[in-house]
Amino acid sequence: MLARYGTPIYIGVTVLGAVGLALVCHHLYGWPPEWLPLGLLAFIGALTWWLPSTSSDGLIHFTADNVVVLAAIPIVGPVGAGVVGLVMAALARRRIALHRRVFNMAMASASAMVGGIAYDLAGGSLSVGELHGVMPLILHVGLPIVVADAANLLANAGLVAGVVRLSAGVPFRLQLLDMLTSSGLTQFAYGVVAFVVIVMWLPGDLGPVAVLVGLAPLAGARWALLQYGEEREARERALGALVAAIETRAPELEGHSARVSAMAAGMAQELGLRPKEVADVRTAGLLHDLGTVVVAPGQEGADHERSAVLRGAAMLQDLPFLAGASAVLEQVAHAGPHQAAPTLAAEVVRVADDFDLLMHGDGLGPAEAMELLRSRPTMVEADRVLAALSRTQRAHDDGPAPDPMVAT
Amino acid sequence: MNRHRLESLVLGLGALALLWSVVSASDELLEALGQHTAVIVAFLLAITVGELFRVGMPSGRIAAPVATGSGIALAVLGPVWGHDVFDVPAGVVTLVVATGLGLAQVLRAAMRRPTQWYLVAARTVGVAITAALMRVGFIDGEGVWAWQLDSEREAWLIAVVMMGAAAAGLYADIVLTALVQSERWELPAATTLRDELGEAQALTVGVIAAGPLVAFLAPVIGLAALPLGLLPMVLTYIAVRRYAANRATYRQTIAALSRLTEAAGYTPAGHASRVASRSVAIARSMGLHADAIQQLEYAALLHDLGQVGLRSPIPDGATVLAAPDDQRRIASEGARIVRRTEVLDTVADLMERQTTPFRHVREWGEEVPLASRIIKVANAFDDFSHGRADAPSVEAALERIHLGLGYEYDPEVVEALIRTIPAPSALTLR
Known part of the structure; x- marks a missing residue:
């Protein structure tokens, strides 16, 4: 029973959970203050999903979508961040089955809103434009964004580990640990880059250009990480030649x-x-x-x-x-x-x-x-x-x- | 002296940039140092420390993303929250950056790490270009730098202009560095330039954008902009290091594979690595592209792998002395093993074609990759010279190769082989 219906039930529960979180966030924080920035953030976020971001061995990920989702929290509020996550996953170019896409949308949206709530609980400001000076910005934006980042990662990894457990039988703990340990530093960096984008967008009055200026310097890191993944894959495969040599003898x-x-x-x-x-x-x-x-x-x-x-x-x-x-x-x-x-x-x-x-x-x-x-x-x-x-x-x-x- | 003509030219350009900076900024230098002490010290520190953390790219290019990004940031910097607007002439920027880079070289020397002053010169020239372009007053008499103080200006336009100035300086730096490297490695300048400009374009774009990022953050969070804005460069440094280290371990894997035949006594010790380094030297002198050289090196390392399938070893593992059919069988066996990896198909093709005599190309127009022809010559050279570098062995090997010139071996490759061998006097000295 579990093997057959477990995955669809899990997806249904995730969707319900995302809807419930949206209601809670709406009750606590209201609708997004502006819709145009929300549209732009969702569009830029979708673009980041369109860029090749995973090495061929599937082990190295480098996607800037987390930066966009985290930046969306103070710019368009937790509900807006949830919408940005939802739209990004919906517009993903990769061809996948409808039920997978629905799960991805619910998961991305729910993780973003969990991040939003964590940001607020950590003392994050939803009126960043009024903040000035280094300390207020770090205390009421920088640190809460790092907390939101961690919460977002945990929610994301937990939901993924659950579905992988049901659909592929990989132990939950193993999958969760693997996801959490493989992206530690990169994930922290996403948080800091999101902070940089928020500072430029709101107090810096740069608007949406902030996302581009904030993300462009990561181009080199992204390139090198993907190259690393490709080469690591090639290196592992080169070991296959050693096996071929054994079997020749x-x-x-x-x-x-x-x-x-x-x-x-x-x-x-x-x-x-x-x-x-x-x-x-x-x-x-x-x-x-x-x-x-x-x-x-x-x-x-x-x-x-x-x-x-x-x-x-x-x-x-x-x-x-x-x-x-x-x-x-x-x-x-x-x-x-x-x-x-x-x-x-x-x-x-x-x-x-x-x-x-x-x-x-x-x-x-x-x-x-x-x-x-x-x-x-x-x-x-x-x-x-x-x-x-x-x-x-x-x-x-x-x-x-x-x-x-x-x-x- | 003639040997280091380009390096002297780049060092001279760096000295000229410094001279121009001193002359043009002499009136304001001391005032700027007094007024912007904190900003200058912070950037000086970032440049010096960043320069200590360099990473060597697979093409040989030396990248120091944190130092380069900091230099560009200083060249475009305007308002800084909590400090005076960084309104200084381009000469002051150039002097600060050159001082930071120079300090790093001194520290490197003290730590017994290699120093390259031509890199300092090239980067100084690059930053001088960026800083000067930002301050050229051809648009409204004040220079585009002043746009940062005008709230009416479109932010995206300022960002584009900053990146344009940063790109001009960084590309000048890359071109000058490539010229010196082509001279040092005795490679055609066009090949080195193509490799330097072609490799890691995303890395170049990232470094170009880092300066404007710091400049846009500074008006809001002051000098905290420096660590925050440079974080992507730190990440870039870490990622590039991992990539370069991984590339090295990939090569080590191939090298380990190539040692199988040596460990089992089929081929003499060091044969594969000697053939590989000779092949690479020939390819470089013939102006092959870096990617092609990489594939060639792997194919040369593995060219004898097929011998693991032999029931009894051939004498000295010298395939050059084996019958043509045996040579072909060994080559295809090696290629079959390598194809199992599914990622080294090109390498397998090169290995398979290494035994084809040159006359098939000349008389029947058979297409044999240049890399395969290079491996054939390099392998014959090592087999005939028994891996020795003394003059009689080298001369004997060349003589044997000349007997098959045009028939067995490609004359152009043989010519390149001769270019890679030190002059007779040097041989005798060994």
């Missing part, structure tokens, strides 16, 4: 690295490891056989399993961004097949590797492979690890998770 391992990587990452997630550890486990799983390539032809047979893993780990040490994965591989090597692995991450990689070899190498079924692993004497937190393996295997058998609903 050992064709019998075709597909093994990718399966171990996916299985180990799934288990790490199930076990509640931190996002960084999950990423390290994923890479370690992918490259755990690298050592088999780094050996002279004809010498493979005389090789010891442990030294092969160590050679692979040593090669990765040259790559600072793979230091974590390299450490996990070293732990796997030092443990060897007859000792307990020193960390849960290493155990996960080892179990995923063994499980895949039993399934695809020895042709055992999942139940038999699991039973064999269970009888192994040394294993760190055996029950938890095997339970995670079992759940990940089941999820894999049920097919890939549906696309998460990308909300922002």
Whole structure:
């Protein structure tokens, strides 16, 4: 029931919540004082959504819409900010299903109004044009805007994590943490830039030009961040060539690295490891056989399993961004097949590797492979690890998770 | 002396800008320093500190967004809340900025970091242009700077004029810097200019807009405008640093991949990196674009990757001595592995074509990318010289390459190869 109707019910509740917040804000603050600035802000906000703002790997976001929404709070009031969020999401150029668009509109609007209420509670002024001097502006606009920024982010991340939990099964806490930790500094900067825009727009009498003057200097940062995302994606993909090299030397391992990587990452997630550890486990799983390539032809047979893993780990040490994965591989090597692995991450990689070899190498079924692993004497937190393996295997058998609903 | 002609020219222009500043602002300099002490000290600090936080772009361009943004801001600055209107001649602005940049160089030298005075000269000239343009009185006799004091003037027009003046100065700075860099790296000036102007245009736009942002904030919040208005530049600095560092780790990944064949004993140690640096040197001397050079470098690093599929290594890993069919098989195996990444398709194409003899181009009009022809020559040079740089090894390698000139190797590439090799006397000294 929950899997089938959970998402539509959640979207309905979010829409109702946004309407309720709009009524509360209207009761507290009234209609926006002017409609022309509201239209302009909504238009500029929609434009920021039209610019490419996400790198191809989908991990690096850089969109100035938060600046516009936050600036809208003192300029056109909390209800106006809600309308700006609503219009921006409605006019998003990206083609998405209607129910997703409706969710995005409700979410953007509700987050903006939550930000508006937080701004007021933090002592924010809704008559900024009358303020003069540094301290009054910082106390009654700057600091409240930073508070509004944080509230906006929390509301946004919470709503998105909820829908991703229901539509894709990603744990709520994991998704929330991921969103909050990935955009910390940028989010704070949005708040400060919004403050700058407000100061220029109202006391500075610059009007809507303030948004352009405030946002233009971010062009370089936006460019560099998106480039960074693109290159990071390329770097991760370049690791695929290492796997291809492994499979060229050992064709019998075709597909093994990718399966171990996916299985180990799934288990790490199930076990509640931190996002960084999950990423390290994923890479370690992918490259755990690298050592088999780094050996002279004809010498493979005389090789010891442990030294092969160590050679692979040593090669990765040259790559600072793979230091974590390299450490996990070293732990796997030092443990060897007859000792307990020193960390849960290493155990996960080892179990995923063994499980895949039993399934695809020895042709055992999942139940038999699991039973064999269970009888192994040394294993760190055996029950938890095997339970995670079992759940990940089941999820894999049920097919890939549906696309998460990308909300922002 | 002739070797540093352009650098001397840029240093001379910087000195001229300073001389003009001293002469034109001598009457008002002391008065300005007394009247605007707080403003001048704040900007001096921002410029000096900003200049200490530089970042090297992948093209070699050195960006210091905080310092450059602060310099432009001072050149366009007008009213400042809580202080007198910053009504000073362009010469005073130029002297303040040059002092800040110079102080940073002294500090860099004290910290044993590299100093580049030509950068100071180019930026000084750029700021002098911006400040002078803002104060030119050709429109209403007072100069566009004075528009900031006129509440009747349209704000957007003031913003556009400020950005125009900032752009003129910043582009002058970029052009002068590119000229010096082309001379230092012995590259064609047109290529360096194209790369410098083409790379990171968004970064240039961002820096251009930072000055006007500070100038628009200052009348409302005074000197707090400086940290607030420069925050986007700080973010830019952080983002560009992350980008540049990431580009470096991407290259390290490719380099690690290239070392697979060396670690497994297929190819001699250092072969891939030597072929890559030789290829890059040849490409630069032939005026290839920065992006093309990047792809070439990756392809050169990975050119022997296909050897991991061999059952037994070829002697010394020297593909130049292998049979043509084996050469082609190794190249396509390497390309197949690299294509698995889905992001290095161009690199894979270059790798695949590196074995094609030049006569296919000459006689049958086959299209072989210049980068592939470069890798072929660089690889042959390293294989024949066994990676040694002593004169006899180099001469022997060149001799072998000359035997295949026009038939196996592209004569223009070979000519460029010779240009990248130090003179015989230098070789002997090694």
